[in-house]
Amino acid sequence: MVQTERDRAGDAHGDGAMPAHVPPELAMPFDYRYASQIADDPWAYFAGFTGGPEIFWSPGLGGYWVPARAEIIGAIFQDVDRFSNGVVSIPPPPRPQSIPASLDPPEHTKYRKIISQRMFTPRALASLVDDIAAITDELLARAVPEGQCEFVADIARPLPVSLILRMLGMPGDVRARLTEWVRMIFHGNSVEEHLEGYRATFGFLGDWLREQLALDAHEGLVLPAFVEARIDGRPLTFEEMHSMSMLLIGAGVDTASSQLTHAMRYFAEHPEARERIVREPQTIPAAIEELLRRYGIANITRVVREDMVYRGVPMRKGDLVLLASALAGLDAGAFPDPMTVDFDRPGVKGVHRPFGAGPHICPGAYLARELLRNLMTRIVPRLGEVRIAPGAALPHASGITVSLKSLPLEWSGAGAG
Template sequence: MAITNASFPDNVPPELVVDFDFFALDQLGKDDIQLAWATLHDGPDIVWTPHNGGHWIATRADDIGEMEVDYEHFSNKNFNLPRSDYDQHSLPLGLDPPFHTPFRKAIMPAFQPRVIKTLEGIARDTARSLVAKIAPRGECEFVEDFAKVLPINVFLGMVDLPLEHRSFLLEWAEIAVRSSDVALRAEVHAKMRDYLTPYIDARMQNPGDDVLSMVITSDINGRPPSRDEVFGMSTLLLFGGLDTVASQLGFIAMHLARNPQQRRALLEQPQMRARATEELLRRYGLPNTARVLTKDYLYKGIQLREGDMIQLPKCLFGLDDRKNADPLTVDFDRKPSDVKHAAFGSGPHVCPGAVLARRELMVFMDEWLPMIPDFEIDPDKPLIMKSGPVNGVLALPLKWKV
């Protein structure tokens, strides 16, 4: 789009304006979405784009980290771009402290160590079964055949919803986390509410030990959650659980397919896998969440105004050369203290499912590499990546000798 002086507000200095549409990054980096994001590091630390309603972008780790925790100026009540008022109904993510705290406490029991151990066992059994079926074929579309199946089987078990509903739930999740169409996102939220209604009604009458029942029977400052609050927490859990780990698995498998030496090192040195997981999370960041200004605020000489949106791309944190040396290079030998990323956020809204996500990523390495040690991207089939509120690999064709 042509950018003119009329395209941006008067509090935006012209030298900070960029022509950057984060929904169109596949045009900049067909083979590396995160590298397309990193082109912003060639300019100012904070920039403004007229795309998607007009918004600021923080490009450096220190600013992203500060804004994530400064909820007095940078509120979570709008965390998606383009802006949608529906965000405030996504609990607890759409709330700021102290209001978000009891809702976060309501979902935390789902991620206790004993629960994680059980879920890791489900993930491992699922991965073994999938790899046993896939390995003799000599090829697969990794996203459909593995990445979308492993975490979704685990998550639908957590919430005790039918596995046969996986296909349409995944379709809704894809729209919720990557669509630029606000009306379409609102539509799938409404569909999810309609879908969940009979399950929530049944568990209000007869709670079980699943996560939906846990939410229904939780304590919100001395009272049970309202029906709308149950829907808000349940919908957020579902959309988050249905997509994030699947997307991360896609980027990790893509990297290992392109880097046989590192793949072989992970096969021969299993003790390296936890360290490698952190490095891959750093290099291939997913969420591109936003915040909304609660008041006029002069930040590092830039006049931000109440109601302005500012995006905090997590991949730019991990790819910041002021925070990580040689950030575009994946190095499994980095010291743990030298691997700086914000893959799961920070502060009051840090992802409660981070431990489970890490376990599932390592389960993939544990179960896939011994059975399919040498694989590559099939050049005759399309590799598809997409940016949006969450970066993702939509199609990853792999092949290997059998």
């Protein structure tokens, strides 16, 4: 029998054991990965936990703390002295360290500088924004005349994959393979499929790196940054480069693809919002923030560094903590009537935490926002009278990201046949 990820999590970590230090009144079964309600509406499920204790303990998946207020989630993201990045998911992944995601300052800072200062320079970002437009035009040229598409497979996944390929300096013909491996890693139907996708991507990246490092000149943004970088005066090792390139794929594709899909679904179901962003493009920056808030996707992990009482809650060294952007974005104390999308809502940016905060704050946030802007300025207008295909099932899944597995669309846009 094929073992599912759920079986494995259950086997490996057990459910329901309550550690002695956890006050029983703080225990609430919040299954951020497998609760049955997630398939239909993950945000309704998450929102149901924002009105109880500020921080509670979920006994499933080995047990973990869950802060359920935007302000506390933001504070923990920044509190590197008390919360470590040493474990990157709940349950902990069967993988080597991920550089720099699983490192803490000061080690983290040395590697993070390579990304922030050598890869994502203002010039590089400007050229990537041009790439977003060009790749979108190519994908739309194929999809628009058809009058229908499966948005995830046809646009939302290939778009960030192509962008990462440009960053890596890889040829575009790798796109189909990499897109499929990323699907397997994040949405495989079994642990085996997930691991196969991971191994295929990791193996492919390793071979490619070896080949490229043997050359004198290097394409893209990533290789030149790796080759020039120094850590305590020494060059990066092969393993470090391998881990960092894998992280770009792991962190940049499924996140961007999921966020684009949720936003696209919203526009497919709300013609008045579609008309507004076309009629009043000045609304777009607020629309980007509001959709990031309403459809928070990132489920990030921290580890408690030392025994402590944090905001009245007794935490033990090694306890895991889940920082869910959906819980921050749907906190009714911070955002009244949180389930309603309101492009005129004040005070969203800086409170909703879609990209975290502090030293690990997402270095791809600018690109992610540009991808959403591109959806609103290029994709939505081109799809015209777009709607969800009648009778389409829209199953969600939750893990490190909250995503929609497929989004079948139909339209009668300017280019539709």
